[in-house]
Amino acid sequence: MDQAEQIRCMKLLMHRLDLGINVDAGGAVVNPVEAYTCAKRAADEWRLMFQSYPQVMGLSGDLPEPGSFITSTELGKPLLLTRDRDGLFQAFLNVCTHRGTVLVQEERGKKFSFNCPFHGWGFSNSGDLVSVPKENHFGPVEKPCYNLVKLTAQEKHGLLWVHPEPGQTFDLDALLGDLGDDLDSWGFGKLSFGALETYQTPMNWKLAIDTFGETYHFPVLHKDTLGQDVYGNVQCYDIFENNHRMLLCSKAIDLFRDLPEQEWDLLAATIPVYYLFPNIQLIPSGRIPGRPKGEMSGATLVRVYPNKDNPHESFSQVSFYTNTEIPQDFREGISDRLAGFSEIIRDEDYKAAATCHAGATSGALQHFTFGRNEPALHHYHNTYNRVLGLDPLQSISN
Numbered sequence: 178m179d180q181a182e183q184i185r186c187m188k189l190l191m192h193r194l195d196l197g198i199n200v201d202a203g204g205a206v207v208n209p210v211e212a213y214t215c216a217k218r219a220a221d222e223w224r225l226m227f228q229s230y231p232q233v234m235g236l237s238g239d240l241p242e243p244g245s246f247i248t249s250t251e252l253g254k255p256l257l258l259t260r261d262r263d264g265l266f267q268a269f270l271n272v273c274t275h276r277g278t279v280l281v282q283e284e285r286g287k288k289f290s291f292n293c294p295f296h297g298w299g300f301s302n303s304g305d306l307v308s309v310p311k312e313n314h315f316g317p318v319e320k321p322c323y324n325l326v327k328l329t330a331q332e333k334h335g336l337l338w339v340h341p342e343p344g345q346t347f348d349l350d351a352l353l354g355d356l357g358d359d360l361d362s363w364g365f366g367k368l369s370f371g372a373l374e375t376y377q378t379p380m381n382w383k384l385a386i387d388t389f390g391e392t393y394h395f396p397v398l399h400k401d402t403l404g405q406d407v408y409g410n411v412q413c414y415d416i417f418e419n420n421h422r423m424l425l426c427s428k429a430i431d432l433f434r435d436l437p438e439q440e441w442d443l444l445a446a447t448i449p450v451y452y453l454f455p456n457i458q459l460i461p462s463g464r465i466p467g468r469p470k471g472e473m474s475g476a477t478l479v480r481v482y483p484n485k486d487n488p489h490e491s492f493s494q495v496s497f498y499t500n501t502e503i504p505q506d507f508r509e510g511i512s513d514r515l516a517g518f519s520e521i522i523r524d525e526d527y528k529a530a531a532t533c534h535a536g537a538t539s540g541a542l543q544h545f546t547f548g549r550n551e552p553a554l555h556h557y558h559n560t561y562n563r564v565l566g567l568d569p570l571q572s573i574s575n
């Protein structure tokens with residue numbers, strides 16, 4: 178984000194703090210609880226949002242060098258993501274074209290070629306079938322016809338996007354709108370992968386997304402943790418196509434009030450939270466004292482997935498990345514900070530959200546209500562409804 182936009186956002190937050198106001202969606206709306214519990218709805222969203230919509234599968238740092246690979250099963254089919262010999266990001270169905278065995282079993286690593294564990298057919302990390310054992314016994318194989326099934330893959334702004342359906346393409350610039358330049362400015366591509374944790378949750382996946390969509394709960398649910406450092410119920414919120422950016426207001430913003438604007442630092446004054454439709458939260462983390470303004474210390478990527486067969490279960494893949502361009506002396510404690518942040522998600526947000534799911538199935542209420550101070554929830558669920566061909570959320574006040 179350029180300095181002028183950073184200053185605009187920080188001024189807006191200070192203004193809202195001074196007046197005791199928040200961003201205003203213009204009224205409250207309701208969302209039927211079936212949105213979270215209906216099996217038909219779950220099947221539709223799986224098909225339209227997770228099988229035929231481009232997916233963020235990681236950051237560039239997940240594939241740090243030629244030969245790096247990761248595998249994935251979150252989308253209900255085995256995927257293999259590689260960085261080929263030329264450094265190009267590629268994606269395939271992780272399925273041997275001989276008789277369908279999952280080709281690569283490891284979660285991540287470095288290999289330039291893969292041998293199938295069943296009969297040993299060999300594939301390059303560009304997806305080409307390169308060897309067939311005992312081909313004189315097997316019979317001649319027209320190798321180019323047996324290359325791995327390729328998926329459209331694009332690496333941009335430091336993120337790895339894949340279309341989960343063979344033969345389908347996507348226009349990332351159109352999907353992101355002006356958010357592309359904003360994402361680009363942080364330099365997510367220079368972060369190194371640290372760790373991946375999986376949180377299994379007894380709730381619909383959209384409740385996990387909802388917990389990231391407002392700060393109304395901060396002074397209550399997070400009063401002893403995040404609420405100590407972040408002002409609740411005040412935020413800067415902007416929509417970019419199906420996506421959005423929320424800036425949570427750190428109490429440290431007050432330190433900038435008396436400083437010249439050229440010294441203002443959004444990463445010290447706020448916690449930016451980027452939401453990428455349908456299931457991604459990307460959170461850059463603030464700079465280390467003594468390091469240059471605007472430098473991320475790392476980032477947390479949260480990918481939220483439904484259990485495709487059960488609307489009452491979901492899981493989150495939470496990945497941590499660190500900025501290894503920061504000299505080692507300054508890096509002490511970055512991992513602990515990132516882990517601490519994710520523990521709040523797991524132990525506070527997701528625990529509360531799981532009880533919301535129990536509430537949704539209890540018969541106690543027909544709707545969940547999203548206040549005028551929770552615009553991200555309005556936008557997310559309205560986008561979701563539009564993709565599913567449903568009506569917008571119903572308004573209950575003006």
Ligand code: FES
Nearest residue numbers: 273275276293296
């Ligand atoms: S199934 Fe892969 S080599 Fe036979």
Ligand SMILES: [Fe+2]
Nearest residue numbers: 388394399526
């Ligand atoms: Fe929260």
